[in-house]
Amino acid sequence: MDGRAPAETESEFQADEPVIWPLPDFEAFYEREFDSVAALAYVLSGSRMASDDLAQEAFLAAYRRWREIGRYDNPGAWVRRVVANRSVSLVRRTLVRSRALIRLGARTESVPEMSPDTVDVWRAIRRLPRRQAQATALYYLHDLSLDGVAAVLDCSVETVRTHLRRARKTLARTLDTQEDTDGR
Amino acid sequence: MDVDRMIRDAALETQAAFSERPHPPATRIANRAAVHRFASMAAGAVLVLATIGVAGWVASGGPGGVAQMPTITTDTAVTATPPPDGSIDTTSPPTTVPDSTVPVDDGLSDRSAIPDGWRDDFPEDGRFLLLDSGIAFAAFPNPDSANQWSITIAKAPHFVSTHTFGPADQGVGMSGVPEAWILLAFSDDLSEFVLAGIAPADASTIEVALGDAEQVTIDRVFERPEIGRTVFAGSFPARLLLELEPPVPVHVSVTGAAGEELELPEIGHQSSSIRQGYTGPITGDFFVIPPPLLTDSITAESLPEVVSCQGGPGVDDPPPNQGREITDGDVLPSARAALEGLLAGELSDSRYPHGGYVEIGLGDDSTAYAFPLNGNLEDGAVVLIEVARTTGGWTVTSWETSGC
Numbered sequence: 001m002d003g004r005a006p007a008e009t010e011s012e013f014q015a016d017e018p019v020i021w022p023l024p025d026f027e028a029f030y031e032r033e034f035d036s037v038a039a040l041a042y043v044l045s046g047s048r049m050a051s052d053d054l055a056q057e058a059f060l061a062a063y064r065r066w067r068e069i070g071r072y073d074n075p076g077a078w079v080r081r082v083v084a085n086r087s088v089s090l091v092r093r094t095l096v097r098s099r100a101l102i103r104l105g106a107r108t109e110s111v112p113e114m115s116p117d118t119v120d121v122w123r124a125i126r127r128l129p130r131r132q133a134q135a136t137a138l139y140y141l142h143d144l145s146l147d148g149v150a151a152v153l154d155c156s157v158e159t160v161r162t163h164l165r166r167a168r169k170t171l172a173r174t175l176d177t178q179e180d181t182d183g184r
Numbered sequence: 185m186d187v188d189r190m191i192r193d194a195a196l197e198t199q200a201a202f203s204e205r206p207h208p209p210a211t212r213i214a215n216r217a218a219v220h221r222f223a224s225m226a227a228g229a230v231l232v233l234a235t236i237g238v239a240g241w242v243a244s245g246g247p248g249g250v251a252q253m254p255t256i257t258t259d260t261a262v263t264a265t266p267p268p269d270g271s272i273d274t275t276s277p278p279t280t281v282p283d284s285t286v287p288v289d290d291g292l293s294d295r296s297a298i299p300d301g302w303r304d305d306f307p308e309d310g311r312f313l314l315l316d317s318g319i320a321f322a323a324f325p326n327p328d329s330a331n332q333w334s335i336t337i338a339k340a341p342h343f344v345s346t347h348t349f350g351p352a353d354q355g356v357g358m359s360g361v362p363e364a365w366i367l368l369a370f371s372d373d374l375s376e377f378v379l380a381g382i383a384p385a386d387a388s389t390i391e392v393a394l395g396d397a398e399q400v401t402i403d404r405v406f407e408r409p410e411i412g413r414t415v416f417a418g419s420f421p422a423r424l425l426l427e428l429e430p431p432v433p434v435h436v437s438v439t440g441a442a443g444e445e446l447e448l449p450e451i452g453h454q455s456s457s458i459r460q461g462y463t464g465p466i467t468g469d470f471f472v473i474p475p476p477l478l479t480d481s482i483t484a485e486s487l488p489e490v491v492s493c494q495g496g497p498g499v500d501d502p503p504p505n506q507g508r509e510i511t512d513g514d515v516l517p518s519a520r521a522a523l524e525g526l527l528a529g530e531l532s533d534s535r536y537p538h539g540g541y542v543e544i545g546l547g548d549d550s551t552a553y554a555f556p557l558n559g560n561l562e563d564g565a566v567v568l569i570e571v572a573r574t575t576g577g578w579t580v581t582s583w584e585t586s587g588c
Contacts, residue, residue, distance in 0.1 A: 026210070035199075112198075
């Protein structure tokens with residue numbers, strides 16, 4: 001295992017091997033990682049309400065292949081890749097959800113409350129090109145190293161660096177603030 | 185503040201917000217894995233909860249007699265037997281209600297085919313159909329009322345599956361099911377459990393309860409006077425089911441405003457499945473009862489506003505309105521034909537309503553067609569299509585829809 005998250009393919013989600021609860025270490029892994037993965041789902045999808053769903057889908061995928069995923073050095077990277085890869089489909093699903101909401105009226109679900117400034121920052125990040133948004137979210141939200149982001153996104157460190165540089169340049173303009181100069 | 189600091193602050197606040205709120209229990213993953221397994225087995229069928237009970241249909245007068253519906257009740261029993269393997273047979277209709285005009289295949293009522301652990305949930309006097317997939321359909325008299333019947337669709341351990349019941353025009357149709365009935369299903373993404381029912385137009389009280397205490401909100405009621413019915417729908421998070429120990433009863437009741445017995449209008453209108461659940465088309469009717477293209481014709485001095493999508497809790501970016509000006513549309517012999525042409529072409533997607541429009545004459549050789557929000561143009565329009573007279577006929581000049 002080289003530290004990179006293995007590829008997530010659609011066929012992996014078709015796996016239907018019987019699973020028996022509890023799986024060794026899965027519950028601890030879930031408890032340790034869920035909130036962080038759900039936060040990533042929110043940042044990339046824009047839906048605080050749907051973020052749990054996407055996070056659960058990712059953990060469900062891991063659960064069903066836990067015999068393999070559980071042996072990885074960093075199963076959390078695999079789950080994050082699932083979330084990142086599915087962000088586009090979740091955006092689409094979020095729009096569907098919003099259709100439902102206008103039809104059904106507001107429902108009372110507990111969603112994390114955040115300040116308008118924070119919401120604006122993530123909204124601006126979601127408007128970045130997809131890979132820039134993913135790299136930015138992983139780097140800042142999960143405080144991953146450049147190597148860590150590269151492992152999740154399955155690209156080179158230099159590519160991550162480029163994504164982040166371009167993202168910060170765009171964000172400085174759209175958020176009407178200064179571009180930082182730390183040179184990463 | 186530089187952009188790096190701004191993002192870091194947002195990250196810290198986001199991390200805190202997500203860590204401070206209770207997250208779903210890990211056991212739900214196991215439950216969802218079970219759901220996915222069934223979904224795979226079901227080969228695309230809609231997942232539906234264990235028992236669909238339909239009652240309130242009183243054929244006291246026999247065919248042509250007066251049918252009465254004092255209440256609609258459903259009792260849902262969820263079993264906990266491991267599912268047999270196999271695929272759904274969508275070709276054989278299940279047994280159905282006690283109407284002499286409805287064929288019942290007695291050859292399908294072999295109780296010995298019911299898996300161990302299920303039999304106690306199926307009354308002795310019921311009729312049964314057990315499909316290879318392990319999905320069982322049953323119709324049996326309601327034990328609380330000699331003249332009420334229930335229809336059960338069960339799928340171990342928690343779920344049942346069906347395409348459609350109602351008139352036998354689709355999927356596993358149940359011909360002869362009375363028009364007062366209830367349908368329960370998971371939404372496509374399995375996050376919600378939705379219910380929908382149809383009742384007489386003058387039914388005024390609809391209540392749903394999950395288990396002993398959980399109240400389920402009926403948050404969508406469509407009055408459909410053109411068919412003499414009220415269509416209702418509600419939902420609750422699927423987790424409520426998954427977190428409860430089976431059997432999980434779902435109770436539904438419909439009564440008249442003064443407790444009077446409600447007469448059922450004649451049978452004959454079609455209802456299709458709610459397989460699309462809350463992710464269905466913009467028309468939002470779980471029971472897609474095709475409305476006429478035009479429901480009303482009025483004159484007005486101005487056009488209704490197309491409402492904007494308001495999103496909801498947790499949705500930060502509701503989609504904007506959609507639409508465009510059309511300068512080269514087809515010229516058709518009437519304004520209605522122009523509308524039909526647009527609906528058959530550019531707006532053919534099922535997201536757009538294909539019926540239920542109000543024709544608005546503007547007195548300037550132009551006409552508009554509006555799909556009202558909440559059935560009332562005073563609330564605004566969900567879709568607005570403008571048509572104008574031109575050389576040789578009528579043409580669509582613009583359309584706009586809510587982003588929702």
